[in-house]
Amino acid sequence: MSAPLVRADGLAVGYGAAPVLSDVTFALAAGERVGVLGPNGGGKTTLFRALLGELQPLSGTLDLAGRCGTVPQTERSRLDFPVSALDVALMGAIAGRPWWKRPGRAERAAAHAALKRVGLDHLAERSFGELSGGQRQRVLVARALVQDARIVLLDEPFTGLDSVSAERLEGLLRELAEEGRGVLIATHDVDQARAWDKVLCLNRRQVAFGAPQPTLTLDVLAATYGGSIVTLPGGEDAGRLAILPPHHHDHDH
Numbered sequence: 001m002s003a004p005l006v007r008a009d010g011l012a013v014g015y016g017a018a019p020v021l022s023d024v025t026f027a028l029a030a031g032e033r034v035g036v037l038g039p040n041g042g043g044k045t046t047l048f049r050a051l052l053g054e055l056q057p058l059s060g061t062l063d064l065a066g067r068c069g070t071v072p073q074t075e076r077s078r079l080d081f082p083v084s085a086l087d088v089a090l091m092g093a094i095a096g097r098p099w100w101k102r103p104g105r106a107e108r109a110a111a112h113a114a115l116k117r118v119g120l121d122h123l124a125e126r127s128f129g130e131l132s133g134g135q136r137q138r139v140l141v142a143r144a145l146v147q148d149a150r151i152v153l154l155d156e157p158f159t160g161l162d163s164v165s166a167e168r169l170e171g172l173l174r175e176l177a178e179e180g181r182g183v184l185i186a187t188h189d190v191d192q193a194r195a196w197d198k199v200l201c202l203n204r205r206q207v208a209f210g211a212p213q214p215t216l217t218l219d220v221l222a223a224t225y226g227g228s229i230v231t232l233p234g235g236e237d238a239g240r241l242a243i244l245p246p247h248h249h250d251h252d253h
């Protein structure tokens with residue numbers, strides 16, 4: 001088997017001397033989609049920041065065998081300036097080049113090709129802020145493609161998407177994996193993560209890592225979500241496990 005795209009071994013990361021996330025040991029192979037699960041404050045974003053090189057390991061190791069591209073959450077409040085979908089995709093080409101060099105023909109062609117790849121080239125000139133949530137996510141995937149990211153990180157990409165947009169994005173992530181990229185998806189949706197290759201459960205430390213079916217046991221879910229996990233009383237769902245929705249900021253209001 002070829003070397004993994006990401007390997008973390010005993011990794012601890014934080015914003016000062018004390019780690020906010022520790023004991024992280026996992027590997028991401030080419031062709032895999034891995035769901036990163038955890039409660040609010042569990043450390044998902046912190047792990048992504050370490051993968052992007054913004055935070056250095058406090059202990060342990062983190063090795064990447066490829067470029068890492070990120071699909072951040074898109075908050076409407078930050079979209080008031082007029083950038084087009086093409087501009088956003090182009091950012092993938094101009095990151096890392098001197099600021100005075102304007103994007104050239106090749107870069108524009110790469111950005112158009114990436115937009116086409118995600119089914120949005122017809123909206124290239126449309127203002128990014130006017131696009132639907134699902135379209136914005138796909139433009140950001142296009143930006144990662146322009147960066148030639150072999151490792152793609154997505155931070156709760158399905159939040160707020162209707163089911164058609166969610167299915168479309170899900171299909172795109174499957175294709176990214178099929179072309180040999182490694183895809184890490186932070187999510188609050190345990191059921192959705194069951195369909196992916198592996199899950200990484202974080203709650204200030206790594207609780208579990210492995211294939212969803214054997215990994216997502218009651219004990220693991222309880223340790224991952226702590227107090228926010230409940231057993232449903234009475235009725236049809238009696239005894240079923242439910243995870244209370246996280247207190248999430250609604251960015252659209």
Ligand SMILES: Nc1ncnc2c1ncn2[C@@H]1O[C@H](COP(=O)(O)OP(=O)(O)OP(=O)(O)O)[C@@H](O)[C@H]1O
Nearest residue numbers: 015016020038039040041042043044045046047246
């Ligand atoms: N810039 C920062 N400085 C100091 N502490 C931080 C910073 N960012 C996050 N933290 C702390 O690190 C811990 C993990 O936060 P992180 O954002 O990684 O969680 P998360 O799993 O991404 O949560 P959410 O689902 O809410 O996005 C939290 O206790 C948080 O308060």
